[in-house]
Amino acid sequence: MSQLSSSGLDVRTPLDRGTGQVGSSIVHGEFRDKVHGSLLYAADHYGPGMLHGKVVRSPFPSARIISIDTSEARALPGVIAVLVADDVPKNVMGEEASGLGLERIQTPVLAEDRVRYMGEPVALIAAEKPHIAEAAAELVDVDYEPMPGVYDPEDALAGNAPLIHDQGNVLSDWRIARGDVDSAMEDAHHVVEGTYKTQAVDHAYLEPEAGVGWIDVDGVVTLRVATQVIEHATEVAAILGLPHNRVRVASTYMGGAFGGKEDMTVEPFLALLVWETERAVRMVWSRQESLLARPKRHPFVMRYRTAANADGKVLAQDIDIVGDAGAYPYLSPRVLFAAAVTAVGPYRVDHVRIRARAVFTNHVPNSAFRGFGAMQVVFGYESQMDRIASASGLTREEVRLRNFLASGDPLPTGEPVPTVPAVAATMRRALDALKPQSPAENSKLARGRGFACNMQPYGRTVFFGDKASAWIGFEADGTVIVRAGVTDLGGGQAASLAQIAAEVLGVDTSRVIVHIGDTHLTPLTGGTFATRQLYMSGNAVLHTARDLRNQMAPVAARLLGVQTDDLEFAGDAVRTRTGGVELSTAEWVSACGAEEVATAHLGTFHGESGSFDSRTGQGRTFPDYTFGTHAIQIEVDTETGTIKVLDYVACHDVGRAINPLRVEGQIHGGVAQGLGYALSEEILTEDGVSHSALFADYLIPTALDLPDITPIVLEEEPGKGPFGARGIGEPTIAPVAAAVASALEDAVGIRPDRLPFTPERVLEAINSQSR
């Protein structure tokens, strides 16, 4: 592994000799509980006498609310509370998400005079039994007057489109510009154009949204929920009109989240019902509710014009992206911002003009989903690169080699690429590992190979001034407690922290207990999203553990009669590098106690800061990126249009793999979800009415649909995470669709510009080509 010395990069210090805790596929305790079925998820915290909460949702995508009559629902035996908008102390949720000063558009907790999407919450019920809550929901009598709606983001831009919010239908309009695009287009040898459309898809985590809540002995409204972001507690407090310290959120281990538990889910509703009834309440959303009403991935319409010279060198990119935000802001401004910043991909382009708008429609609000805007654009930029390759008579590899970002090259925002982009290495490794193509069994089957490269940010944009805290302390027996507010989506976020602390403090990972995700008991780290946790909390734990070790090291040095530099921390002991004498960790801890040296430490890691000028579209954005290449071999049935994946290789440069087994797991899962996106998944709606509200109608890949995905974990160029790690949660899903598109062209000479590549679409493209 090469080492970088530029500031802010965390290279291994001499003390971190490597005790083997980091870099090995250690199995942590909660995984054992998962396999044994003993890990409790949000809906499992259930006790006698708990009430059941239920959300009453709008059956219309766009309507005025004339009146709401709750009397019959209240009269039903077993119903304890029915709440409507007027009962909510402060009926507003959601913050201005961009961090760049957009006008705030209010999202009500419960709809007041108007509903803007089908499934929007209108009323709340608490009842003694789930079926009573269901029945009461039916009895809430809402008089709706349907209104005209907007169901296509491009229609929403038309001058005469009905307004979804008084402020207009454009939520955010980001522009990034550099160089002189028009002259570069004129001078170019090749100009290729393409319009690419992507669809709405659901996270389809197996655990639907859930939580329980109660008023604890201290009078604090306490919520135990499946959430990526415990920091929403302050927002819940504001909704209830309570001081911030009166609402506590503790996150459970999640049965998958993928961004879908980043915005609040059950929290405000649960809290309102708890506050109203002064009883414990459980709220579990049904799968059908989740499919109907939870945020999805943004559908994009992407228009690309790409100019290249005769040698296939890209000169200019002119890109216009319209993203369907749905009915309320949620995180759309940020998603479209990420799309804009990454819209040209891992290539150097000196002349760029990028516009990315988030536009309101009467669809379910769209928000965060693994890949977060930087995913959709891969389909755009990689399709364009393939088109440049054909236009200039180069292979798809060669055209990329001529354009890849090199160390220090500027991004469209004018800032240099933050670390060394080893994208060429990932391309070589992925293509080398792809199985050679063997002939298909008959002439109706066509085989082809393809690949796609990508760059995916990790960490929040630097203008948020991100930070994360952690507390680490020794017990008298030498075991370690880590407290950090991180939430665990199932990706092993907590386990990684244990490994990092263990590595630095020289104890076995099994001797570290990590307490996570509790606003009142763990130092806050910020939510688990934007593939930021390893970078932020990982660094917080790394630095806190080092500070703790440094604060305790002189005691060991004195006892062992050496300098602190001569100490080694490994194997539950402190010893001298020269060998011989050693002190068990427990003895070390007790010696510190005797000398009144603290054996615990609270530390905060500050991410980079910087500013971005949204007028010029230039400045600092993401802390860093993860680069990768996916290669695929498919077989297309030219009579039915079905695509079978024969082989799949996914290579990412992760800088340093903290736990290789989990890194491979992230790759497997991202590719699987990406193949669903590329081949079959789509939330279908018609005039805002969902046709995909059953799991039977929304098919995610089964074991029969997927190949054995081959992950290649490169440790090429250090990133900004602990020990040089780069984030890996999101990058793995992003290039899949573009890789399939590239293989389709190789196999049957078509290039559908619309996702997903269903058999019908593939067949249609094959037929229109032969006509």
Add this chain to the structure above:
Amino acid sequence: MADQRISLTINQRDVSVVVEPNETLLQVLRDGLGHMDVKYGCGEGVCGTCTVLFDGEPVNSCLMLGVQASGHTVTTVRGLIDDPEGRALQARFLEEGAAQCGYCTPGIVLTAYHLVRENRRATREDLRAGLAGNLCRCTGYVNILDAIESHLGRSRSHTEASV
């Protein structure tokens, strides 16, 4: 119809519980009897998250009524801990990293247990077909299949090692 008291055997223990006529077996197992290792994923019979062994056969407990279990035997994933084969299979799941979020895991372990007991020579393709009714959103099934194959005494030539 009135509530009804039923007796059944769960994980080798005889229990008796009052069930409402329209309660699903899933609801009875979870909220009635506290078997929180049986999970809800869809209630439509699509995801297999709620799988239990019913007289030894895997079923979706969300599609059955609680009253139907009267006099029958139910095994949940917790019940496999007392079974040498079940325990061994769970150990393979752990080794191969076959659980990520773990939410699908109870259902998948039970289905896998049934598959390996039915057919010790099951091929990887057989296993894929056998698991098709259990969805997993996190793993792409690769490590799950590896774990079951390893339990059957085979190892798939493993993916390219890290460098």
